[in-house]
Amino acid sequence: MLTAENDDFGLEEITLFADLILPVPVRQLFTYRVPRVFNSAIKNGARVVVPFGKNRVVTGVVAHIHTTPPSRYQAKYIGELLDDEPLVTPYQIALFNWIADYYLCSVGEVLNVALPSGLKITSQSKIQYNPDFDYFDLLTEEETALLEEIKKYQSLTYEEVGKRVGDQNINHVIKSLIGKRAVILYEEVREKYKPKIQKKVKLTGRYETRENLMELIGQLDKMPKQQEVVMRYMSQVPLQNDPYANRAGLEKSYFTQNEDISDSALSTLIKKGVFEEFEVTVSRFAEVKPDFTAGINIKLTTAQQRAFDEIINLFQEKDTVLLHGVTGSGKTEVYIHLAQQVLESGSQVLFLLPEIALTTQIVVRLKKVFGDKLGIYHSKFSDNERVEVWKGVVSGQYQLVVGVRSAIFLPFDALGLIIVDEEHESSYKQYDPAPRYHARDVSIVAAQHQHAKVLLGSATPALESYYQALNGRYGLVKLTERFGKASMPEFVLIDTKQERKTKKMKYEFSSVLVEELRETLARNEQSIIFQNRRGYSSYLQCEECGWIGECENCAVSLTYHQKDAELRCHYCGHKEEVPKLCPGCGSTKVRTVGFGTEKLEDQLKIFFPTARVARMDLDTTRAKNAYKEMIEDIEQGNVDILVGTQMISKGLDFENVSMVGIFDADRMIHFPDLRSTERAFQLITQVSGRAGRRADRKGRVLIQTGNTNQKILQKIIANDYEGMYTEEIAEREQFRYPPFTRLIKLTVKHLEQDMARRAAEKLTHLLMEKMGEDRVLGPQPPLVERIRNRFLFDILIKLEREKVNFKAAKTFILEKVTDILTDKTLKGADVTIDVDCL
DNA sequence: AGCACGCCGACT
DNA sequence: GTCGGCGTGCTC
Numbered sequence: 001m002l003t004a005e006n007d008d009f010g011l012e013e014i015t016l017f018a019d020l021i022l023p024v025p026v027r028q029l030f031t032y033r034v035p036r037v038f039n040s041a042i043k044n045g046a047r048v049v050v051p052f053g054k055n056r057v058v059t060g061v062v063a064h065i066h067t068t069p070p071s072r073y074q075a076k077y078i079g080e081l082l083d084d085e086p087l088v089t090p091y092q093i094a095l096f097n098w099i100a101d102y103y104l105c106s107v108g109e110v111l112n113v114a115l116p117s118g119l120k121i122t123s124q125s126k127i128q129y130n131p132d133f134d135y136f137d138l139l140t141e142e143e144t145a146l147l148e149e150i151k152k153y154q155s156l157t158y159e160e161v162g163k164r165v166g167d168q169n170i171n172h173v174i175k176s177l178i179g180k181r182a183v184i185l186y187e188e189v190r191e192k193y194k195p196k197i198q199k200k201v202k203l204t205g206r207y208e209t210r211e212n213l214m215e216l217i218g219q220l221d222k223m224p225k226q227q228e229v230v231m232r233y234m235s236q237v238p239l240q241n242d243p244y245a246n247r248a249g250l251e252k253s254y255f256t257q258n259e260d261i262s263d264s265a266l267s268t269l270i271k272k273g274v275f276e277e278f279e280v281t282v283s284r285f286a287e288v289k290p291d292f293t294a295g296i297n298i299k300l301t302t303a304q305q306r307a308f309d310e311i312i313n314l315f316q317e318k319d320t321v322l323l324h325g326v327t328g329s330g331k332t333e334v335y336i337h338l339a340q341q342v343l344e345s346g347s348q349v350l351f352l353l354p355e356i357a358l359t360t361q362i363v364v365r366l367k368k369v370f371g372d373k374l375g376i377y378h379s380k381f382s383d384n385e386r387v388e389v390w391k392g393v394v395s396g397q398y399q400l401v402v403g404v405r406s407a408i409f410l411p412f413d414a415l416g417l418i419i420v421d422e423e424h425e426s427s428y429k430q431y432d433p434a435p436r437y438h439a440r441d442v443s444i445v446a447a448q449h450q451h452a453k454v455l456l457g458s459a460t461p462a463l464e465s466y467y468q469a470l471n472g473r474y475g476l477v478k479l480t481e482r483f484g485k486a487s488m489p490e491f492v493l494i495d496t497k498q499e500r501k502t503k504k505m506k507y508e509f510s511s512v513l514v515e516e517l518r519e520t521l522a523r524n525e526q527s528i529i530f531q532n533r534r535g536y537s538s539y540l541q542c543e544e545c546g547w548i549g550e551c552e553n554c555a556v557s558l559t560y561h562q563k564d565a566e567l568r569c570h571y572c573g574h575k576e577e578v579p580k581l582c583p584g585c586g587s588t589k590v591r592t593v594g595f596g597t598e599k600l601e602d603q604l605k606i607f608f609p610t611a612r613v614a615r616m617d618l619d620t621t622r623a624k625n626a627y628k629e630m631i632e633d634i635e636q637g638n639v640d641i642l643v644g645t646q647m648i649s650k651g652l653d654f655e656n657v658s659m660v661g662i663f664d665a666d667r668m669i670h671f672p673d674l675r676s677t678e679r680a681f682q683l684i685t686q687v688s689g690r691a692g693r694r695a696d697r698k699g700r701v702l703i704q705t706g707n708t709n710q711k712i713l714q715k716i717i718a719n720d721y722e723g724m725y726t727e728e729i730a731e732r733e734q735f736r737y738p739p740f741t742r743l744i745k746l747t748v749k750h751l752e753q754d755m756a757r758r759a760a761e762k763l764t765h766l767l768m769e770k771m772g773e774d775r776v777l778g779p780q781p782p783l784v785e786r787i788r789n790r791f792l793f794d795i796l797i798k799l800e801r802e803k804v805n806f807k808a809a810k811t812f813i814l815e816k817v818t819d820i821l822t823d824k825t826l827k828g829a830d831v832t833i834d835v836d837c838l
Numbered sequence: 839a840g841c842a843c844g845c846c847g848a849c850t
Numbered sequence: 851g852t853c854g855g856c857g858t859g860c861t862c
Contacts, residue, residue: 030862
């Protein structure tokens with residue numbers, strides 16, 4: 001009954017409009033008219049399907065509902081309402097807006113990375129044969145051929161048609177076919193996410209009683225195949241003990257995939273009404289029952305307990321706390337205890353990890369403690385799996401999610417705590433495409449929105465974070481002891497110059513390192529060799545003429561990969577065969593220069609032919625489970641020496657590793673970048689932390705370097721983070737770098753170098769006019785000045801934290817960038833904006 | 839980002 | 851003259 005008091009009464013009459021976030025890189029919302037039938041159901045954060053442009057259908061998210069009709073255009077109607085309950089929380093919409101605003105991108109771009117693509121709906125134009133068509137003589141030869149092809153299929157997308165014919169340029173033919181009504185075009189809108197369905201069978205109700213079942217078995221004496229099916233079913237389902245067990249049934253695949261059971265016998269039984277089929281939706285994540293003893297019974301050490309108490313205390317007054325704990329100090333236990341406490345209070349917990357740490361033991365441990373309350377959000381997961389995590393957060397099943405940087409976009413609505421482990425990790429920053437956000441910084445904002453707390457954890461905090469901690473903006477808690485009785489590893493610097501002089505080097509290995517490896521092997525312990533460069537060698541060079549293999553698309557040399565006998569570009573993925581003769585002069589003296597993990601692996605096999613050597617880098621861990629399997633292999637002691645890139649520096653915890661060898665420390669230290677010192681410290685410290693995690697023996701770390709006197713090496717050896725910090729921060733202050741300033745990097749790209757330079761110079765001038773010459777640096781070509789055939793120029797903008805109105809400055813920058821993009825004389829120029837570039 | 843519309847070169 | 855190339859601009 002409709003009365004004046006009924007809320008729906010008013011809504012029946014009112015015309016509503018909805019401002020939508022659409023997944024397009026346009027910095028604006030789009031206003032659509034809400035069909036009356038949706039008036040009471042539509043909510044902010046719900047997804048809708050709308051017509052967009054001439055022939056497209058897209059999914060959008062409702063950001064704002066109102067009654068103001070747009071004055072400048074006729075609003076289109078919303079086509080479909082996909083969610084009764086918001087799939088995106090108001091907190092998220094606020095966060096998306098903040099990100100778009102702060103990182104100078106469109107909300108649509110944020111939405112694009114935030115939503116797993118399974119939640120996005122795109123229409124696909126499908127082409128279907130028109131059965132009523134019979135004017136075949138009107139068609140050209142080309143059209144007839146294509147129509148024949150289309151006729152074979154129900155319906156095809158443009159791409160599929162192209163593939164079938166082996167020619168991509170057939171759009172015009174399709175168009176004329178449409179014009180002649182030989183084919184019909186329609187838009188297929190579909191939800192990409194498909195729940196995983198399991199087909200099951202169970203006995204029909206009649207046979208749930210013992211008597212009827214026994215009678216059945218008797219009747220089947222003459223039909224042994226069918227009897228066998230029933231017996232098998234009984235062997236799998238505990239009907240005897242639990243009469244309800246039948247309700248859960250048994251996977252149909254148990255019968256169909258079993259060689260010695262007849263499928264047809266089962267289908268006959270189904271036809272007879274003995275069995276019935278049914279379907280259940282199952283989670284893609286195997287359920288792990290929580291082992292409550294694994295969690296709360298983890299006894300914190302005195303040091304950990306103290307850290308825990310301090311964190312809780314600091315949260316009283318600070319929103320963010322930095323936990324600075326040396327490698328192996330057991331930060332994870334502290335995280336687990338905090339998470340448990342927050343979960344008990346009914347709030348949600350988000351636990352961020354760098355990508356490569358997510359496949360490690362830490363997740364296994366969390367799973368043990370939190371069981372199916374824990375959602376895992378990983379980039380290697382399929383889209384369907386991500387949608388399940390998303391929906392699990394909405395439904396409340398997942399109170400705690402451990403995930404990579406994009407997990408910050410999950411639809412939490414009652415966050416209590418965000419943990420950012422290894423907060424110094426650069427993989428928290430997304431570089432390409434937009435939004436170029438930093439998950440650690442976004443976490444702090446997201447937490448603010450929801451009145452949650454943030455715990456940053458690291459053995460080697462980012463200078464920025466430590467600075468904030470020292471000046472009181474963040475709380476600071478330290479863990480200076482290693483967990484258990486393990487002590488910090490012992491360091492040895494190996495002077496490769498000296499070794500080379502005395503001809504003791506064996507290939508890339510110093511005699512000291514080889515000897516140490518030998519001893520470690522003899523003790524049956526494991527070693528890790530760290531070289532932060534994958535591939536076989538850095539590049540190929542001809543000894544006669546100096547020719548170097550270079551990428552045809554990018555301004556970098558190609559890396560030699562021996563295993564696949566090819567040269568590869570690490571920037572664009574371009575591959576080439578290895579030339580047999582020098583392409584420059586025809587000489588055979590083409591040599592490899594420098595070395596990568598692949599080469600070290602080879603050399604180790606020469607030194608220690610019987611040792612089991614494994615390599616862990618991007619090339620060996622591409623497959624979904626490769627990383628996990630490798631880790632299990634190492635844990636089980638099937639690997640003696642592990643060679644790896646920085647991938648091995650995160651979160652790996654192998655008890656039996658007692659030695660770490662580090663190559664190329666000098667290259668890390670002298671990398672031409674303002675953060676090279678900080679990064680070298682972090683990387684070497686983290687890698688070293690893999691050694692000696694057992695109480696009964698001290699780990700050893702051997703660093704090969706051409707100059708043993710470098711200050712930074714001394715600091716690493718002394719585990720003197722503070723010392724490194726003090727020196728670096730002074731330098732940052734002197735040269736006006738973060739955290740004293742904020743950096744915005746503009747990258748101008750163009751296919752022609754000249755145009756790229758001109759556009760960059762013009763932009764620089766426009767910026768300097770108002771911001772002053774001190775704040776705008778460049779333009780200068782980056783280290784790699786050409787990528788994917790486009791020439792690049794960087795402009796770096798430094799803004800002082802106190803003096804500059806950041807917001808206004810950004811608006812100004814955006815304005816000038818737009819000027820360049822719309823400049824008729826600079827056609828084809830593209831500019832990307834990276835706020836807080838690192 | 840897509841995708842249609844529109845303005846110039848090589849073919850019937 | 852037409853087809854078809856890609857540059858330009860818009861999407862509620």
